[in-house]
Amino acid sequence: MxxxxxxxxxxxxxxxxxxxxxxxxxxxxxxxxxxxxxxxxxxxxxxxxxxxxxxxxxxxxxxxxxxxxxxxxxxxxxxxxxxxxxxxxxxxxxxxxxxxxxxxxxxxxxxxxxxxxxxxxxxxxxxxxxxxxxxxxxxxxxxxxxxxxxxxxxxxxxxxxxxxxxxxxxxxxxxxxxxxxxxxxxxxxxxxxxxxxxxxxxxxxxxxxxxxIDLTSGSPNTTPVHKEIQGQQFTQFVSNSFFTVERWVIDGQLTYEKPQAYCLVSVVEGSGSVTTGKGTYEIKKGSHFILTTEDQDVTFEGNMTLITSYV
Missing domain, CATH: 2.60.120.10 (Jelly Rolls)
Known part of the structure; x- marks a missing residue:
């Protein structure tokens, strides 16, 4: 759950x-x-x-x-x-x-x-x-x-x-x-x-x-990686030893393969649902939650934008 x-x-x-x-x-x-x-x-x-x-x-x-x-x-x-x-x-x-x-x-x-x-x-x-x-x-x-x-x-x-x-x-x-x-x-x-x-x-x-202050600090922009996965728009903004941060723009259904044991999820636009083996939960703009080791077979459905992160 x-x-x-x-x-x-x-x-x-x-x-x-x-x-x-x-x-x-x-x-x-x-x-x-x-x-x-x-x-x-x-x-x-x-x-x-x-x-x-x-x-x-x-x-x-x-x-x-x-x-x-x-x-x-x-x-x-x-x-x-x-x-x-x-x-x-x-x-x-x-x-x-x-x-x-x-x-x-x-x-x-x-x-x-x-x-x-x-x-x-x-x-x-x-x-x-x-x-x-x-x-x-x-x-x-x-x-x-x-x-x-x-x-x-x-x-x-x-x-x-x-x-x-x-x-x-x-x-x-x-x-x-x-x-x-x-x-x-x-x-x-x-x-x-x-x-x-x-x-x-x-x-x-x-x-x-x-x-x-680090005087060698360079450009503020990373190089995002854009993909279409299961018909949904995926972007990985950054991935390093501190965190990986990704965006999912979902219009329909996405079977989410958790990249780590636990993942942080914030809904920044739209609404829909997240389904795991424990049930289906309504989510909307402003929802914040963590997918844990208990959450297998994760599916997102709806019209929404998610920011996900993990270590």
Whole structure:
């Protein structure tokens, strides 16, 4: 039986109300993030069906490893979010595993973005123009941010791989699905001198940022692999040691061959059903679930777009 998850919502200074389009009852006008598949202690999902109903994903991961093929990872490795950038996010960078484990006690944060929607001329910040550490430090110290940050135009359907160490920011008017390592460590470099609800500017992390920025970080785009499988449209966006992320555009029926013991699935458009040996379950835009080792003979049926991921 798939593990269906109750989303966790995070208020953000840059959030809005766009997540309502996913059939969510969001808490306020500054809802920035839906944590759709999360075992992170800052926002663990609750299972809403089956024998584990009422338990958190973190608890199930720790107590019923057989559901996930008895993986070697101590902690659930991935986190799936939908972000509503009603306003631009801070310019930031995330540490890699080695730095994060030494200084923060958790995974590093390599991530990737699937652009669900974007206003006309929307853009992201990706990378820096500095090519050596001294230049980088001087440009940060002297706040030469217009010259330092690189920008890229985006539109719906684009995909961007954002490895740890890459300076980045999601621009205003962009809705994305993010697949990332299960980490909540962010170092802010610049935040447009914004103030929070209490009139305080948010904390910056300039020295940490200088320490983890990767000046060799290259193009934001991967090379997607497109195929037609069983008459359905399949795209693999990225596949590496952190995660594999794929898109299925289904119009009809697909017999899904699970590539790993467990797979994460988010419905980002449309509706339909998923059938396993345990039964048939209705799914729609905004549904998030995990196919576990119990889920054999998986069939999707309907008219919908899925983003799937696995380690």
């Amino acid at each position: 798939p593990l269906f998850l109750q989303p966790v919502f995070q208020e953000r200074i840059w959030g809005g109300r766009a997540l309502e389009a996913f059939h969510y009852d969001i808490p306020n006008d500054h809802t920035g993030e839906c944590w759709g598949i999360s075992a992170h202690p800052n926002g663990p999902n609750t299972i809403i069906n089956g024998v584990h109903q009422g338990e958190t994903l973190e608890t199930v991961w720790n107590t019923d490893r057989a559901l996930f093929g008895n993986p070697k990872e101590e902690k659930f490795p991935l986190l799936t979010k939908i972000l509503d950038a009603n306003d631009k996010l801070s310019v930031q960078v995330h540490p890699d595993n080695a730095y994060a484990q030494a200084h923060e006690g958790e995974f590093g944060k390599t991530e990737c973005w699937y652009i669900l929607d974007a206003k006309e001329d929307a853009e992201i910040i990706y990378g820096v123009n500095a090519t050596d550490q001294q230049t980088l430090n001087e440009m940060i110290d002297h706040e030469q941010f217009d010259a330092l940050f690189k920008t890229v135009k985006v539109q719906a359907g684009d995909f961007f791989y954002v490895p740890a160490g890459t300076v980045h920011a999601i621009g205003e008017g962009i809705l994305i699905l993010e697949t990332q390592q299960s980490s909540d460590t962010t170092y802010r470099i610049y935040d447009y001198n914004r103030k929070d609800a209490n009139g305080n500017q948010r904390v910056l992390h300039l020295e940490e940022s200088k320490a983890v």
